[in-house]
Structures are given as C-alpha cells and as structure tokens.
Amino acid sequence: MKGKRHPKLYGVMAQFDNPSALVAAARQTYEAGYRQINGYSPFPIEELSEAIGFRRTALPLIVLIGGIIGGLGGFFMQYWMEVIDYPINVGGKPFNSWPAFIPITFECTVLVAAFSAVLGMLALNKLPQPYHPVFNAPNFALATRDSFFLVIESKDPKFDHDEAVRFLRTLEPREVNDVEL
Amino acid sequence: MDEKRDDLHSSIHATHPVVGTELTFGSVTDKISAIVLKRKTPIGWFIGFAVSFALFQLMMLAIVKLVFVGIGEWGVNIPVGWGMDILNFVWWIGIGHAGTLISAILLLLRQKWRTSINRFAEAMTLFAVAQAGMYPIMHLGRPWLAYWLFPYPNTMGIWPQFRSPLMWDVFAVSTYATVSALFWFVGLIPDFATLRDRANSKPFRMIYGMLAMGWRGSARHWHRYEMAYLLLAGLATPLVLSVHTIVSFDFAVGIIPGWHATIFPPYFVAGAIYAGFAMVLLLTIPLRKIYGLESFITMRHMNNMAKVMLATGLIVFYGYMIEAFFGWYSGNQYERFMIWNRMHGPYGHYYWALIFCNGFTPQLLWFKKIRANLLWLWLISVVVSIGMWLERFVIVVTSLHRDFLPSSWGMYKPSQWDWAMYIGTIGFFFALLFLFIRFLPMISIFEMRTILPEAEVEE
Numbered sequence: 001m002k003g004k005r006h007p008k009l010y011g012v013m014a015q016f017d018n019p020s021a022l023v024a025a026a027r028q029t030y031e032a033g034y035r036q037i038n039g040y041s042p043f044p045i046e047e048l049s050e051a052i053g054f055r056r057t058a059l060p061l062i063v064l065i066g067g068i069i070g071g072l073g074g075f076f077m078q079y080w081m082e083v084i085d086y087p088i089n090v091g092g093k094p095f096n097s098w099p100a101f102i103p104i105t106f107e108c109t110v111l112v113a114a115f116s117a118v119l120g121m122l123a124l125n126k127l128p129q130p131y132h133p134v135f136n137a138p139n140f141a142l143a144t145r146d147s148f149f150l151v152i153e154s155k156d157p158k159f160d161h162d163e164a165v166r167f168l169r170t171l172e173p174r175e176v177n178d179v180e181l
Numbered sequence: 182m183d184e185k186r187d188d189l190h191s192s193i194h195a196t197h198p199v200v201g202t203e204l205t206f207g208s209v210t211d212k213i214s215a216i217v218l219k220r221k222t223p224i225g226w227f228i229g230f231a232v233s234f235a236l237f238q239l240m241m242l243a244i245v246k247l248v249f250v251g252i253g254e255w256g257v258n259i260p261v262g263w264g265m266d267i268l269n270f271v272w273w274i275g276i277g278h279a280g281t282l283i284s285a286i287l288l289l290l291r292q293k294w295r296t297s298i299n300r301f302a303e304a305m306t307l308f309a310v311a312q313a314g315m316y317p318i319m320h321l322g323r324p325w326l327a328y329w330l331f332p333y334p335n336t337m338g339i340w341p342q343f344r345s346p347l348m349w350d351v352f353a354v355s356t357y358a359t360v361s362a363l364f365w366f367v368g369l370i371p372d373f374a375t376l377r378d379r380a381n382s383k384p385f386r387m388i389y390g391m392l393a394m395g396w397r398g399s400a401r402h403w404h405r406y407e408m409a410y411l412l413l414a415g416l417a418t419p420l421v422l423s424v425h426t427i428v429s430f431d432f433a434v435g436i437i438p439g440w441h442a443t444i445f446p447p448y449f450v451a452g453a454i455y456a457g458f459a460m461v462l463l464l465t466i467p468l469r470k471i472y473g474l475e476s477f478i479t480m481r482h483m484n485n486m487a488k489v490m491l492a493t494g495l496i497v498f499y500g501y502m503i504e505a506f507f508g509w510y511s512g513n514q515y516e517r518f519m520i521w522n523r524m525h526g527p528y529g530h531y532y533w534a535l536i537f538c539n540g541f542t543p544q545l546l547w548f549k550k551i552r553a554n555l556l557w558l559w560l561i562s563v564v565v566s567i568g569m570w571l572e573r574f575v576i577v578v579t580s581l582h583r584d585f586l587p588s589s590w591g592m593y594k595p596s597q598w599d600w601a602m603y604i605g606t607i608g609f610f611f612a613l614l615f616l617f618i619r620f621l622p623m624i625s626i627f628e629m630r631t632i633l634p635e636a637e638v639e640e
Contacts, residue, residue, distance in 0.1 A: 018635060019635075019636060019637075019638050020637075020638050020639040020640075023638050023640075024640075026400075038399055038400055038401060039399070039400035040397060040398045040399055040400070041398050041400065041403070042206060042210070042375075042398060042627060042630055043371075043403075043627045043628070043630040043631045043636065044403035044404070044406065044407045044627075044631065045400070045403070045636075045638060046407075046638075047638045047640075048400045048403075048638075049400045049401065049403065049404040052400055052401075054400065054401050054404055057404060057405050057408055059405055059408045059409060059412070060408065060412065063412050063416075077332065078343045081332060081340035081341075081343070082340065082343055082344075085340065086338065086339055086340055088342075090342060090344050091344075093344060097344055100343065100344040101343055103346075103349040103352070103353065103423070103427055103430075104343060104348070104349055104352045106419075106423055107349075107352040107353050107356040107420075107423065108352070108356075110356055110360060110416050110417075110419070110420045110423075111356045111359060111360065113412075113416050114359070114360045114363055114364075114413060114416050114417075115363070117409045117412045117413050117416070118363050118366075118367055118409060118413070120409070121367070121405050121406060121408070121409035122394070124405050125399075125401070125402045125405055125406070127394045127395055127396065127402075128394030128395055129394070129395035130390070130391075130394075130395050131395070132395060132397055134397055135397065140397075141378040141379075142378075143378075143397065143398045144210075144371070144374045144375040144377075144378045144379075144396075144398060145206065145207060145210045145211075145375065145378070145379075146205070146206035146207040146210065
C-alpha cells in the first residue's frame with residue numbers, strides 16, 4: 001500500500017457541470033467512506049457542506065464573545081473615564097449616568113462583533129492564503145465561473161490514487177485530474 | 182383561495198422576474214465582469230468622471246479656504262449656529278441608509294430581488310457616509326484636531342463628555358462607516374476571485390488576486406462565509422437604525438422647540454430610507470440603460486423600490502403632521518410659535534416646498550403606471566432628494582433663527598463657500614461612484630449565480 005501513496009499529490013479532482021451533480025457526487029463519496037473531501041463551487045451551496053460532512057462552525061460563538069467584549073469594554077471604558085479617572089459634574093447628573101452611556105456601549109458591541117465576524121471568518125478559513133495546490137488543477141479557473149469540483153485529498157486514510165480515480169469516474173464527471181502539491 | 186393567490190403570485194413573477202430568464206452562470210459572470218475587464222469604457226464615463234472630479238476640486242478649494250480663514254467663511258452665526266454643515270451631514274448620512282437596508286435588512290427578510298442592487302447600494306452608502314463625515318470634522322474649525330473627539334490618553338488628562346449626543350454621534354458614524362466597509366469588502370471577496378481568474382493583464386490579475394486573498398470557492402469556506410455574512414447582516418440591521426436614531430438625538434436631546442420631540446428617531450430613520458431609495462433609483466435608472474443591465478435590474482426592482490419609497494414617504498409625511506400637532510397640543514407658546522413661524526415666517530416657502538416634495542409627490546407612486554415609467558420615477562426621485570434636503574433645512578434653520586427672545590432673532594443665508602462645499606461633496610460622491618463602476622463589479626456576481634434557476638440543487 002505504501003508504495004502506491006503519492007507524496008507529491010494533494011488529491012484527485014473531478015469536475016462537474018452543475019450543482020446537483022456535485023452534491024450527489026459528494027454524498028456518494030462520503031458514503032463510500034472518504035472523509036478528507038472538499039467541494040469547490042462558484043457560489044455557496046447549502047447542501048454541499050452537509051454532503052461533505054461539514055456542519056458546524058465556531059464562528060457564531062466567536063462573534064458572541066466579540067460582542068460581549070465590545071459591550072462590556074464600551075460601557076466600562078466610559079464608566080472608568082467618567083466615574084473613576086476624571087469625574088466631572090455635568091448639569092448635576094450622577095457620575096455614573098448609565099442611560100447616557102448606552103448608545104456608545106451599543107456601538108462598541110456592534111463594532112467589535114463585526115470585526116470578530118470578518119476576522120474570525122478569514123482566520124478559520126486560513127485566508128489570506130496566496131498559494132493553494134488546487135489552483136494547479138486544469139480548468140480550476142472555472143471554479144469562479146460555472147464549473148463545480150470535488151476533491152478527494154491524499155491525506156484521507158482511505159486514499160489510494162488509482163482507486164480514488166476509478167471511484168470518481170463512476171460519478172460521471174466531465175473530467176478527473178490529479179492535483180499536484 | 183390559496184391556489185388562486187399562488188396563481189396571481191406566479192403571474193406577477195412571470196411578467197416581472199427578478200432576473201432575466203436567458204441568463205446562465207457563465208453569461209452572468211461574463212456580462213458583469215466584462216464591464217470591468219473587457220468592455221471599452223464608454224465616453225460618457227470619461228465626461229462624467231471629469232465633471233465630478235472638477236467639482237471635487239471645488240470642495241478641496243472650499244476646505245483650503247476654510248482651513249485658512251476658519252468657519253467664518255460659512256453663513257453660520259448666532260442665532261443659527263448650525264446651518265448647511267449639519268443639514269448636509271444629515272442629508273448625506275440619510276442617503277447612505279438605503280444601502281444598508283437593501284444589503285442587510287432585505288437579506289434577513291429573504292428578499293431575493295435585493296441581489297442585483299445590493300453591491301451598488303452598499304457602495305453608495307460608503308461614499309455617502311464619507312461625505313457626511315466630512316461636515317462635522319470641517320465644522321470643528323480646526324479639523325486637524327479631529328482626533329480629540331476620540332477617547333485617547335492625552336497629556337491634558339481629560340476625557341470626552343460621554344453624556345453628549347454629539348459624542349454618541351462620533352461613535353455611531355465611525356462604527357457605521359467601518360461596519361459598512363467591512364460588509365462591502367466581505368461581499369466583494371468572491372467576486373475579486375472571479376475577476377482574478379478572468380483578468381487578461383498581469384497588473385489587474387495581481388491586484389484582484391491580492392484583494393481576493395486566495396479565495397477558491399471551497400465548500401468549507403463558503404459555509405463560514407455565509408455564516409459571517411448573515412451575522413454581519415444581523416449586526417448591521419440594528420446598527421443602521423441606531424445611527425439615524427442617534428443623529429436625531431443631536432436635535433431631540435436639545436431643548437429647542439422644533440427639535441425637542443419624541444417622534445424624531447422613527448421619523449428620521451424613515452426619512453433616511455426614503456431619501457436613500459430615491460438616490461438608488463436616481464442612480465440605477467440611467468446606469469442600467471447605459472450599461473445594458475436590464476436583465477439584472479428589472480422592472481420588478483424599480484417597482485419594489487418605488488413601493489418602499491411610497492411607504493417610507495407616508496411615514497415621513499405623518500411625521501410632519503405630528504410635529505404640527507405636537508406644537509399645537511403642547512399649549513406651549515414657544516412650540517406654537519415655532520410651528521406658526523415654520524409655516525408662515527420668512528422661511529415659510531421652504532416649508533411649503535417641502536410639503537410639495539415629500540407630502541404630495543410620493544402620492545404619485547400609488548399609480549402602477551407611474552411606477553412602471555422610468556422617466557416619472559427618475560423625476561420623482563429628484564424631487565424627493567430635494568425634498569429631503571429641504572426637510573433638514575426647515576428643521577435646522579427655522580427652529581434656530583427665532584428662539585425664545587425676539588431680541589436675538591436673526592436670519593441665515595448660506596455663503597458661497599457653503600454652496601461650494603455642498604456641490605463639491607456631490608462631485609466627490611460621483612467621482613467615487615464612477616471609479617467604483619469602472620474598477621469593481623457593480624452587481625454581486627456570485628449572488629446573482631445563486632438566484633438563477635439552474636442553481637437549484639435537485640435531489
């Protein structure tokens with residue numbers, strides 16, 4: 001078995017013409033026992049991430065934590081400045097005039113949560129990433145136009161090059177290609 | 182009954198589809214990216230950009246003059262200490278709000294028709310907020326010290342006054358600008374990848390490639406991307422409402438008759454959406470014609486936008502009536518005088534022009550024929566934009582110019598530099614829009630693909 005492994009191979013890639021074919025192929029590949037698989041499409045396909053067995057993301061939690069930090073940070077920033085560090089009597093209002101601090105607390109909540117959403121998404125996706133092996137695959141430029149791709153990665157424990165190619169051919173793709181590292 | 186309704190619904194969809202039926206993944210991609218990459222730039226683009234860039238120079242001139250002379254060059258003085266600067270600030274930021282409404286609120290409401298106009302509307306938001314932000318900074322008199330507005334540790338050892346609505350404004354507007362820019366950029370990432378893969382020349386490929394950050398359309402990436410986009414929409418929705426609410430607090434928290442009214446926050450938010458949709462119509466009607474985008478931005482879009490304008494226009498008009506009612510019902514002589522003065526005082530003709538623009542004109546949108554006529558829609562949008570400017574003029578100036586003491590009454594007249602600054606920001610706004618149209622896809626390509634019939638996954 002070891003001799004058959006291709007250390008220089010990222011995986012094998014099948015190309016499909018429409019989203020339905022890709023989703024069906026991804027389901028069958030997953031059912032066949034492959035786990036390190038990924039789909040590539042020109043637009044988000046809800047069913048596809050399910051089909052490759054990817055369901056959960058930590059992003060909502062990251063955004064929630066970001067929002068809480070932003071909210072508490074925004075409020076206590078004002079509290080510390082107006083009550084502790086330099087209290088000034090403004091029109092006889094209490095130093096901790098918390099209702100007046102709410103608008104800025106809200107804005108800080110949204111600001112930090114929004115940054116968490118964007119930076120969290122990029123970090124989890126490991127972007128920016130200028131180089132990736134799939135860009136070597138023929139026709140892959142069409143992944144941002146009208147073509148749909150399915151990859152079985154070589155790090156899959158079940159991966160065997162010839163077997164994977166044979167399996168992908170049974171899914172009636174337009175083409176099957178090797179993806180070099 | 183339900184079946185009948187469905188029939189009616191599908192017939193409306195058949196006659197006014199959200200997207201042209203002849204489009205495919207490939208043709209959508211090619212048509213939109215060609216505007217940026219392949220098509221010859223129309224001569225009108227050069228003329229439009231040249232004119233708006235020239236007007237932008239007028240703004241620069243006005244700012245240079247301001248820095249040398251100070252805000253004495255403007256028409257503001259006691260008793261009208263807030264003039265064109267604040268009213269243009271509110272006008273611009275209101276225009277921006279339609280972009281966020283289209284991109285965030287309509288996304289949460291699953292309104293598919295938003296897809297072909299959201300990118301453009303978001304760009305409009307960003308550029309309008311940029312104009313808006315300039316006014317308060319210039320009004321500081323010493324704009325180079327604008328960073329004093331932020332709470333940073335300083336040698337003076339003091340902090341900003343957080344109980345003031347003007348301070349809330351700083352946070353609201355800067356957060357709004359930042360989140361709008363983030364939202365816009367995130368939406369652009371997959372389209373940058375499309376442009377990277379389509380570009381013919383190396384510099385373009387490199388620039389779009391860097392902006393795309395290695396986006397490759399992976400299913401795992403899309404999953405997180407969609408989540409991030411949805412969460413951003415969820416955050417932007419209360420944000421946009423809060424921003425114009427806080428802008429209205431700049432007035433409503435004060436004790437001046439004509440400003441001190443509880444109706445202000447909802448009425449300002451509705452006015453912002455109303456003005457913003459007018460600006461979107463004003464811009465997209467000529468644009469879709471020039472670039473042949475009729476199959477992307479269809480009559481369905483025009484019809485829907487006109488309806489939103491009508492609905493928000495009615496709320497705004499209700500606001501005017503309630504303001505007058507409050508004035509009368511308060512029994513307070515200053516409130517009553519303010520309303521009387523607004524209608525019959527020296528600025529009365531502004532008030533009646535406002536009622537014509539925002540009370541009477543939008544009523545035309547009740548008629549289907551007018552909503553289907555682009556020339557009418559465009560003209561109504563122009564009138565509405567003027568009307569919303571008049572609204573802010575009436576609120577700011579007529580409330581201030583005759584206050585409690587007749588001895589301190591006065592009149593306000595914008596100076597030529599006020600006008601130079603205003604016309605200049607319009608030029609700057611359009612110059613940015615022209616650059617956007619030329620170098621970025623003005624319609625979200627990947628979102629257009631998702632609403633095509635062939636994007637449906639058949640199990």
